[in-house]
Structure formats: C-alpha cells, structure tokens
Amino acid sequence: MRLPLPCQLPAVLQPLTLRNQQFLHEAVAAHPELDLGSWSEWHARQFDQVAAVSDFVLTQVQRDPGLLCGLMRSGELERSYGPGELRGHVAKVAQAAQSEDELARNLRRERNRQQVRIIWRDITRQADLGETCRDLSDLADAAIDEAYQWLYPRHCQQFGTPIGNRSGHPQHMVVLGMGKLGARELNLSSDIDLIFAFPEGGETEGVKRSLDNQEFFTRLGQRLIKALDPVTVDGFVFRVDMRLRPYGSSGALVLSFNALEQYYQDQGRDWERYAMIKARVVAGDQAAGAQLQDMLRPFVYRRYLDFSAIEALRTMKQLIQQEVRRKGMADNIKLGAGGIREVEFIAQAFQLIHGGRDLSLQQRPLLKVLATLEGQGYLPPAVVTELREGYAFLRYTEHAIQAIADRQTQMLPENETDQARVAYMLGYADWQAFDAQLGQWRERIDWHFRQVIADPDEDESESELVVGGEWSPLWEQAQDEEAAGRQLEEAGFKLPGEALRRLAALRASPQLRSMQRLGRERLDAFIPRLLAQAVEHENPDLVLERVLPLVEAVARRSAYLVLLTENPGALRRLLTLCAASPWIAEQIARYPLLLDELLNEGRLFSPPLAPELASELRERLTRIPEDDLEQQMEALRHFKLAHSLRVAASEISGNLPLMKVSDYLTWLAEAILDQVLALAWRQTVARHGQPMGSDGIPCDPGFVIIGYGKVGGLETGHGSDLDLVFIHDGDPQAETDGAKPIDGAQFFTRLGQRIIHLLTTQTNSGQLYDVDMRLRPSGAAGLLVSSLGAFERYQQSEAWTWEHQALVRARVLVGCPRVGQAFERVRAQVLGQPRDLEKLRIEVSEMRAKMRASLGTKATVAGTAPNAFEPGMPFDIKQDAGGIVDIEFMVQYAALAWSHEHTGLVRWTDNIRILEELEQVGLMPAADAVLLREVYKAFRAASHRQALQKQAGVIDAAQFADERRQVRRIWSELGLS
Structure with missing residues (x-):
C-alpha cells in the first residue's frame, strides 16, 4: 500500500512551488473574478503538492484557472x-x-x-x-x-x-x-x-x-x-x-x-x-x-475443469516476457516480472480453469476475484494478502506515473525529477526507498506467479531462451547489411541479398506502416520464428518468397501472427505447404482464416469421407438463422476453402492418391450443391410458394442438378469449374401456391438463377465455383432450366453428337431422387441407341480436330508435327494429340458406338471405369485398356501438380513421349483420324 504524503516536497521538487506561486499571481492579475482569497491554507498547500507532481493538472489550471476554483467552491475536491x-x-x-x-x-x-x-x-x-x-x-x-x-x-x-x-x-x-x-x-x-x-x-x-x-x-x-x-x-x-x-x-x-x-x-x-x-x-x-x-x-467458461488454460496463459506470458527482454522493458510495472499483469494472470488462471463450474469466479474486478479465491480455498489467505497488497502498490505506482503528464505508460521514470515525483506520491522521501519497496513487492508477486503459472518441467536456463532470438537483430536492423547477409548465407540462403530485399519491402509496406503498436510487437515476435524455421527447409529462399506475401496480407490481423507464434507445429506445416505449392500459399494469403486448419495436423491431412462432409456442412448451416443469407454464404465458402486446403495438403504429403483427390473434391462440390439447392429452394418457395408437379402434386423439389465434365466424371481438380444442367419435372403452366404466385416455368428459372447466384457471388471469402451452363439444351440460347420432357425431346431429336459425348460424363449430383432416376433412364436411352459407326467416327474426329486447332499448341500443330516430341518443345497435357482429351474422346466414342449392345458402358460416367468395362466385354485389348488407364492417371496427376504450382497445364514435350505415341496408336486403331 502507499504511505501518507511526506510533510515536505523533495528538494528537487521545491523549486516547482515557486513556479506554482508565480502562476497564481499571474492568474489573479489576468482574471480578477477568481476568488483565490477564499482558498484555505489547506487548499493552498494541496495545490503546491499536486501542481508540483502533476504537470497535467497545472496545465489544465493554467488553461482555465476557473476550473480549479469551481471545483473548490462546489466542494467536489473534498468529497x-x-x-x-x-x-x-x-x-x-x-x-x-x-x-x-x-x-x-x-x-x-x-x-x-x-x-x-x-x-x-x-x-x-x-x-x-x-x-x-x-x-x-x-x-x-x-x-x-x-x-x-x-x-x-x-x-x-x-x-x-x-x-x-x-x-x-x-x-x-x-x-x-x-x-x-x-x-x-x-x-x-x-x-x-x-x-x-x-x-x-x-x-x-x-x-x-x-x-x-x-x-x-x-x-x-x-x-x-x-x-x-x-x-x-x-x-x-x-x-x-x-x-x-x-x-x-x-x-x-x-x-x-x-x-x-x-x-x-x-x-x-x-x-x-x-x-x-x-x-x-x-x-x-x-x-x-x-x-x-x-x-x-x-x-x-467451460463446463469442465479446463487445465489447458494454464498452458495458454503461460504461452501468453512467455510472449510478453520476450518482448520485455527484447525492448528493455524490465522497468515496466505492468508487463515486467512481478508486474500488474502477473497478478491478473494468477486470478484469471483460476477463473478459466474453474469458472465453468464455480459460478462465484465469474466476476470481473480482480480484487473481488482474489477475495473469492481466498474464501473458496483456492489460495491461502497469506498468499491472497500479499497479492492484494502488492497489486494495490503497483496500481498506485501506475497512477503516480500517469498523473505526471496524463500519458499512457507503465514505465518507471528515468529522470530525477519524475522519480522524485513518483516516490513522493507513494509517500516516500526519496526514490531509493520507494524503489526498494517496489522491488520487494515485485519479487513476491513473481514468486507467486511462478507457483501458479510457470511450467514445473521447464529448465530455468531454457526458459530464458527466445525462440528464433538469433534472428531478431537482423529483422530489427540492429546489425549492418553485410553482417545480416553473412548470417543468411551461413544459414543456407542462396540469395541473401534478395532475402534482405524481401524483408525490407515487408517492413516498408503500407500494411506494416499502418499497424498498431500491439500488432507490430506481434510481428516482431513472429518474424524471427519464421526465419528460424525457414532455414530448416532445403530451399529457404523459396519459403521466404512464398510466405512473406502471406505475412503482409495478415499483418493487420495480428491475431493470426499470434496463432503461428504460439503454434510452432502450425508454422512448420505452413512453411512446408507453401514451399510445396504456390497455389496453397496464395490461397492462404487471400483467405487467412485457412490458417486455422493448420492447427490440427491429424485433421489437416485426413479429409472426411462424403457422408461426414455432408453432415459437417449441414451442421454448420443449422447454427445460422435461416434469414441470415450473408452468414450462410460465408459459411459455405469457409467450408469449401478449408476442405480444399485439406485435400491439397493431403495430396502434397502423399496421403491421398490422385483418384482419391478427385473423389474428395467431387464429394465437396456435391455437399455444397446439396445445401445450395436447399437454400435456394427455401428462399424461392418463401417468396412464391411451391410449384405444382406434372402429376398435380406440389413439388418438393421436383428438381435435379446434373453434373457434366469433370464433376460428372468424378474428376474434379483444384480450381475446377462446374459444368451444370438444371432439370425439373414441374408443370410449367400451373401457378405456385404462395402469396406472390408465378407459373412453374418462371419458378424453376428463378430457382436456377438463385442457385447460380449463391455459387458465383463474390464475397469476402471469394466465390464457391465458376459455373458453366453452356451444355444445357440449345446452349447459351436455351432455357436456363429444362423440363425433363423437353430435355428428352432435345436429346432424341436435336442434340449434336458432341452433346451426346458430353452426356456420357453426365450424372445427377443432387436433387429429387425420383427426377434423378427419370433422368438416368433418359440418359441410358439416348446413349444406348444404335449409331452409324462410320458417321460417328467422322463426327468425333472432326470435333476433335476443331478443338486441337483452336486450343492446341500452335508451335507443334497441337502435337501432330514432327517436332512435337523434341525436348524443349511444349506439350499441352490436355489438348495436344495423345493427351487427356484424346483419351476422353476415345472413351466417349466407344460408349456411343457399342452401348446399345453393352449397357454396362453407360453405367459409369468416369473414364477409368468405362475403360475397365471395355476391357471386360472384349471391345478393347486388355493391354491397351490398362495402358490408357495408367496414362490417363499420369496425365491428370501431372495436371494437378501444375495446378498446385500455379502453372499452365503445359510441360516439356520429352515427358510422356512414349505414352503419347501409344495413345495415338490406339486412336488410329479405333478408326479415328
């Protein structure tokens, strides 16, 4: 506690009383209305004391002498x-x-x-x-x-x-x-x-x-x-x-x-x-x-005894201690050892651990919490007494420091005048006596803090080590550039000058210049840890190049820096993933919330199966009010971003093979589409009522989303768009049964528009998917949503051969099971009709030729020129001859040519299982079928790698040269040109 004020001001402060008296005489001369004569001797002595130690009070009274007189006249100073x-x-x-x-x-x-x-x-x-x-x-x-x-x-x-x-x-x-x-x-x-x-x-x-x-x-x-x-x-x-x-x-x-x-x-x-x-x-x-x-x-307040709170508070205190040591803030009576924060940590440790069960701990004022800890037996009375009295002494000291100039500081003063002021306000004749008492209280508080918070297994010598501390001088520019470059080079950087340039650019970035103090301190604690872990990688230059943009992106959301600082495992996983994939680095930089996914290693590298995906998303959306569309859209996007990262991380780590990667990404799209359809249906029905089905019964929903292309063929990749077609089985003429009725055709069109809006709208978390609707009947000129009957008529009488090729990879993703089964029947009938094989070969070949001409590599005539296999020439994995699309066209040609005899060819929509079916029914030699499957998987794996490296699907022509020749051979043997 503090002592009574000494009778006399310290010698160093006594000249200030002359300044104060001079001010009073000047104030009376300038403001005759001031009634200083009414001041008692007691008031005058108090003014000498207060004005001598508080420049703030003197400044305010100098600006407005009537302020103090008014306070005295009203008696507000005395009560x-x-x-x-x-x-x-x-x-x-x-x-x-x-x-x-x-x-x-x-x-x-x-x-x-x-x-x-x-x-x-x-x-x-x-x-x-x-x-x-x-x-x-x-x-x-x-x-x-x-x-x-x-x-x-x-x-x-x-x-x-x-x-x-x-x-x-x-x-x-x-x-x-x-x-x-x-x-x-x-x-x-x-x-x-x-x-x-x-x-x-x-x-x-x-x-x-x-x-x-x-x-x-x-x-x-x-x-x-x-x-x-x-x-x-x-x-x-x-x-x-x-x-x-x-x-x-x-x-x-x-x-x-x-x-x-x-x-x-x-x-x-x-x-x-x-x-x-x-x-x-x-x-x-x-x-x-x-x-x-x-x-x-x-x-x-957790319902269970939450002893993890101790570790969390310990980590927070270690961060503070590092900053105190680094910035020379040992004289900070709030953050330094034995300071105010340690008393608060002691009390809050018990609150966080026991507060969920012991409601008496659910209160705010620290002194009341300490009393409860004593009363409930959590701490001995003697300990609480020391903490209470030590805390009061520190708070009185804090007030004394801040009373001088109304500055937000807890640093003990260094100049003699302010030291004398603080000592006097605490009741001590000199600084030495005050400082000795302060030291005793801080020592006792720190001892109690260590009993409650400190790690009993921590080696005292180790506790002083700062993780990454050897890099702090470099980041803070406390050493010259030559020494910094030498440190980087010795640590494994191939281009130390470039690394220094990147760090300097980060320091000079607008995001860092506008950071608040706390955020900058967190960044200063984080960068040395980042450098310490970067040098553990084979290519630290690459790690720094890819991770610093992320640091700049999250700099003003410094909680993320704390997350990585407090979780070395998460930081390690971040650097590993960013080193392996610039696509991942860019995703995390754009959407820093993905950093949460790095906290749990087991979860990160083990994406859930389809039922768990759907269930998790359903549960997330259930917690959001039905009318909160903004939160629903954000939840969908957070979900997609998180699980896309988990799949990419699992692919990079080797935990998931190619086929499983595509499965997971396809399941993810289906889970999202299922909830998007449910949201769009609910919103459209709420506005217009339910539409009538073709059977006269209200639809619920009488609508399906058909997936074509990659999503239809279970081959979704990183960043794939969705080729979709919408089909309904409602009565287009009958009106809906709501307050604002519209006919069925309009209803399903608006439902389709709503679905596309939910999928494609850009929010803070990006969009869900790019959507391509051009495979619907009549393409971009056709209706957005087709009735099942119209779809069937179009496919039977108007569709081009290439549209039937696309139908090979079409399947129901989500929606009404009854309509889905009807679609499958239509698909089987359309694909299973007998065809003129020669005409089919010509049409498939002509379509492929058009694609190569417009999309293939010009320098090699889409992989058909003599130089197409030479090292150094480009090879488009997807579009060039012998690539992915050639294999897909062969599979589609086979399905259209022979499914009227072998219905199993249209049972599947993915190329791998159709090739297996061709082998089983003897339509393709086993060696050729196996070769196409393996080459197809190899091509797709290469495409995935390119995508994760943020590179186009073009590689050196020398790669896969033999495989491409074999694909071209089988193409020719099927009679395609």
Whole structure:
C-alpha cells in the first residue's frame, strides 16, 4: 500500500512551488473574478503538492484557472461522488451540445475537469484506489453512453431506424467494455478497449434509401469513436482501441450477435477467452447486452475443469516476457516480472480453469476475484494478502506515473525529477526507498506467479531462451547489411541479398506502416520464428518468397501472427505447404482464416469421407438463422476453402492418391450443391410458394442438378469449374401456391438463377465455383432450366453428337431422387441407341480436330508435327494429340458406338471405369485398356501438380513421349483420324 504524503516536497521538487506561486499571481492579475482569497491554507498547500507532481493538472489550471476554483467552491475536491453524480455531470454537458463538434468539445472539457478532480483526490489521499478506479470507469461509461445516446437519434434521422428481421423491433447497439474498463479498474490514462455489436440483421426504415443494419451501426460506431478518440485542442475523451474485436483491426467494426457467437465458437482464441472474462456492457442496449453475454459465456467458461488454460496463459506470458527482454522493458510495472499483469494472470488462471463450474469466479474486478479465491480455498489467505497488497502498490505506482503528464505508460521514470515525483506520491522521501519497496513487492508477486503459472518441467536456463532470438537483430536492423547477409548465407540462403530485399519491402509496406503498436510487437515476435524455421527447409529462399506475401496480407490481423507464434507445429506445416505449392500459399494469403486448419495436423491431412462432409456442412448451416443469407454464404465458402486446403495438403504429403483427390473434391462440390439447392429452394418457395408437379402434386423439389465434365466424371481438380444442367419435372403452366404466385416455368428459372447466384457471388471469402451452363439444351440460347420432357425431346431429336459425348460424363449430383432416376433412364436411352459407326467416327474426329486447332499448341500443330516430341518443345497435357482429351474422346466414342449392345458402358460416367468395362466385354485389348488407364492417371496427376504450382497445364514435350505415341496408336486403331 502507499504511505501518507511526506510533510515536505523533495528538494528537487521545491523549486516547482515557486513556479506554482508565480502562476497564481499571474492568474489573479489576468482574471480578477477568481476568488483565490477564499482558498484555505489547506487548499493552498494541496495545490503546491499536486501542481508540483502533476504537470497535467497545472496545465489544465493554467488553461482555465476557473476550473480549479469551481471545483473548490462546489466542494467536489473534498468529497466522494454519490451514485449517478458523475454521470449527471457528463449527461449535462452532452445534452447541451447542438452539434457533433460541440459534443466532442464538451466531453473533452468535462473529461479534463474530472481528471483534475480525480488526480487531486488521489494524490492528496482523499480517495483510495477503489474510488479512483471507480470514478475513472464511471467517467468512461458515462462518456461512451451519453455520446451514443446523443448520436443515435440523429443517426436514425439521417439513415432511418434499424429494424430487426426476426423481432421486427428497433435495434440499438451494444458496446462491450473490455479489460480494465470492463472490470471498472481504469487507470488514470487508460485507453478503452471496446467491441461493438447489434442484435440482428435487418434494414433501416423511415427514409427513402434504407441501409442494412450492419452498415447503419458501422457508421454509427465510427461517429462514436470520433466523438471520443481524436486529439483536439481540448485534448481527448478516451483513446479508443477496437482491436479486441473479431479479426482485429481488419475485422468488421460492428458484428451481429450471431456473427459474434459463431466467430468465438469457430475461431475464438485462448487470449480472446482471457479478454472476454472482463467484458461488460458499458453503453447502448443493456438488456440486449445481457443476452449477448449469456450467448458468449460458454466460450469463456467451460463446463469442465479446463487445465489447458494454464498452458495458454503461460504461452501468453512467455510472449510478453520476450518482448520485455527484447525492448528493455524490465522497468515496466505492468508487463515486467512481478508486474500488474502477473497478478491478473494468477486470478484469471483460476477463473478459466474453474469458472465453468464455480459460478462465484465469474466476476470481473480482480480484487473481488482474489477475495473469492481466498474464501473458496483456492489460495491461502497469506498468499491472497500479499497479492492484494502488492497489486494495490503497483496500481498506485501506475497512477503516480500517469498523473505526471496524463500519458499512457507503465514505465518507471528515468529522470530525477519524475522519480522524485513518483516516490513522493507513494509517500516516500526519496526514490531509493520507494524503489526498494517496489522491488520487494515485485519479487513476491513473481514468486507467486511462478507457483501458479510457470511450467514445473521447464529448465530455468531454457526458459530464458527466445525462440528464433538469433534472428531478431537482423529483422530489427540492429546489425549492418553485410553482417545480416553473412548470417543468411551461413544459414543456407542462396540469395541473401534478395532475402534482405524481401524483408525490407515487408517492413516498408503500407500494411506494416499502418499497424498498431500491439500488432507490430506481434510481428516482431513472429518474424524471427519464421526465419528460424525457414532455414530448416532445403530451399529457404523459396519459403521466404512464398510466405512473406502471406505475412503482409495478415499483418493487420495480428491475431493470426499470434496463432503461428504460439503454434510452432502450425508454422512448420505452413512453411512446408507453401514451399510445396504456390497455389496453397496464395490461397492462404487471400483467405487467412485457412490458417486455422493448420492447427490440427491429424485433421489437416485426413479429409472426411462424403457422408461426414455432408453432415459437417449441414451442421454448420443449422447454427445460422435461416434469414441470415450473408452468414450462410460465408459459411459455405469457409467450408469449401478449408476442405480444399485439406485435400491439397493431403495430396502434397502423399496421403491421398490422385483418384482419391478427385473423389474428395467431387464429394465437396456435391455437399455444397446439396445445401445450395436447399437454400435456394427455401428462399424461392418463401417468396412464391411451391410449384405444382406434372402429376398435380406440389413439388418438393421436383428438381435435379446434373453434373457434366469433370464433376460428372468424378474428376474434379483444384480450381475446377462446374459444368451444370438444371432439370425439373414441374408443370410449367400451373401457378405456385404462395402469396406472390408465378407459373412453374418462371419458378424453376428463378430457382436456377438463385442457385447460380449463391455459387458465383463474390464475397469476402471469394466465390464457391465458376459455373458453366453452356451444355444445357440449345446452349447459351436455351432455357436456363429444362423440363425433363423437353430435355428428352432435345436429346432424341436435336442434340449434336458432341452433346451426346458430353452426356456420357453426365450424372445427377443432387436433387429429387425420383427426377434423378427419370433422368438416368433418359440418359441410358439416348446413349444406348444404335449409331452409324462410320458417321460417328467422322463426327468425333472432326470435333476433335476443331478443338486441337483452336486450343492446341500452335508451335507443334497441337502435337501432330514432327517436332512435337523434341525436348524443349511444349506439350499441352490436355489438348495436344495423345493427351487427356484424346483419351476422353476415345472413351466417349466407344460408349456411343457399342452401348446399345453393352449397357454396362453407360453405367459409369468416369473414364477409368468405362475403360475397365471395355476391357471386360472384349471391345478393347486388355493391354491397351490398362495402358490408357495408367496414362490417363499420369496425365491428370501431372495436371494437378501444375495446378498446385500455379502453372499452365503445359510441360516439356520429352515427358510422356512414349505414352503419347501409344495413345495415338490406339486412336488410329479405333478408326479415328
């Protein structure tokens, strides 16, 4: 605790009293109305004390001498405020404002007035630690809420009143105060950590041009921050820090309750649990805020005894310790050893471990938590007493440091004057006596911290080692360029100068220049670890080239850097995958949420089978309200991105062979299409009602999605688009049974349009798939959705041979089983009809020739010229002669030529099983069938490798030369030209 003020100021501060007296004489001369004569000797002595140690108080009184006189006359310096009194002062000045500029000015001036009062009472021992923290927190609560209440009606007048989709009621924002504000423990120069939320999606009403609720509250949040944060001639109200919100500085400023809940369920980190312990509704809708906190409580407090929290807090503390050592912050009474943060960690470790079961631990103020730990027997009374008294001493010291100049710092001063000020405010005659007492308290706190948090198996000497610490000087440019280049070269970099250039470009990037302090500190902790792991790879230059763009992309979402810093295994997997595939590196850089997938090695390299895929996606979407289309679309895209990465990682690691890769990617597309169809159906029916089927019974859904090409042939690759055809079995003339009826033809057209919209719309997470609908009857000129009867008529009487070739690889992906079975019957009938073989050969050959001419390699005449096999010449794996399309055309020709005799040829849609069928029925020699299957798989594997390397499907002509010749031989033996 702190001692009474010494009777006399230290010698180094006594000249300041002359400065103070000079100011008073000048103030009286300039402002005769000031009644300084009414000051008591006691007031005068207090002014000497306070003004000598607090430049901030003196500056405020110099700017407005009447401020102090008013406080004295009102008696506010001599008494504690009653309940609601401080709020009343803030409300009065806020409500008097006629403009936003005046609101900002009034709030700043009232803040300065209250700050003078609070510092005065703190220094003169009229307020204890509890009152000081409470007044500061009440001031923040009042400033935030009064500013919000002033801004909200004016914002509604401009943009309309936000109405919830589900409730139909007007919406208010909820402002969560985090950290010290949430616990009502603000210090004299705290910033305020806030999270903004609103109950539900919807739109504003009452204006011509409505906004959705997200945009409404985002703009309102920006105005609220502007009212509080910027520094003007009147100072600031509170520094506002929004980085604790989901995704940090790069995340949405305001999120709906559902979006917040889903984020914390799916992506919430241990440090976010730690932060959320102290969350409190400080402004806005208190009732809705209570509901939000109930929603988030399971994320913070687990129902089981969560001993993993110890390790999470230990990791966080190690990161802090590294930063303290690196930046020379041992004199930081918050972050340094035995500092304020260690007391907080002790209390919160017990809260995180036991709070789910012991509800008495679910509270915010630290001193109350310590009392509960003692009362419930978690800690011995003697330990709690030391922690409580040591914490109070540190907080009083923190206030003393910040009272000097209203600066947000916890660093012990280095100059003699400020050291004397701090010692005096704590009741010590000199710095040496104060520093000795501070050292004792920090030593005791650090000892207790180690008993609770420290790893019992950790070697004390090892604990001082900083992972990647040998690279910190290079990253921080603490060594000359020659020494840095030599270090890189000795570590295995082939082009050290280029590596230095890349690191310098990262340092100079706009993303890093705009980073907040915490984010930059996280980056500074991460880069040395990245370099330490990069040099373990065979080609560290390549690793750095591919990973640094990702680092730049996520720099302002520094939680991702913490993720990789805290999880060396995830960082190792990231570097391995990026070194192996620039496609993966680019995907993760574009969509950093994929970094989550790297945390679980077993999950990353073991993608689920089709039933588990479908079930997982269904479960994800079930948690989202049916009317929240934005979240549904994001969930679908997150799902696709995550599982696409898992498949690519499994392919690169050798866990999945080619055929399984295609299977998984195809299953993924089917699972997504199934849910997209369900969403589109639900939305279209909600608007227009159900359509009637051809049998007069309402459809449910009477609709199928047919997959052609790669997805139809179970050969989906990385980045494949979807060739789709939509077929329905409804009555095109009958109207739907909804409030806005339309005929069946229109209904299914709108359903198809909705499906394409859901699949192709670009969101923050990209689009699901490119969709190609040109294989539908009559191509781009045809109807978007065909009835089953129209499809059958077209295929029987109008379709070209190439369209029947495409039908070989067509199958039902999702939709109504009854309609799907009817489609399969139509397909079998169309493909199974007898054909003129000579005419078929000519038409297939002519179509192939056209494709080679337009799509093949010009330099080798699509692989048919004499130079087509020479080393150094290009070979298009797919389009050139002897490549993938030749094999596909042979399979399609065989299916069309002989399926009327061998129905098994149209049972399958994939080339491999059709080739197996050709071998079994004797239509192709076994050696040729085996050769085509193996060559086809080899070609596709090469295409996959090229895709993962972000390269076109073109390789050196010397590769696969013999295989291509064999494919051309079989092509000729089938009579194709």
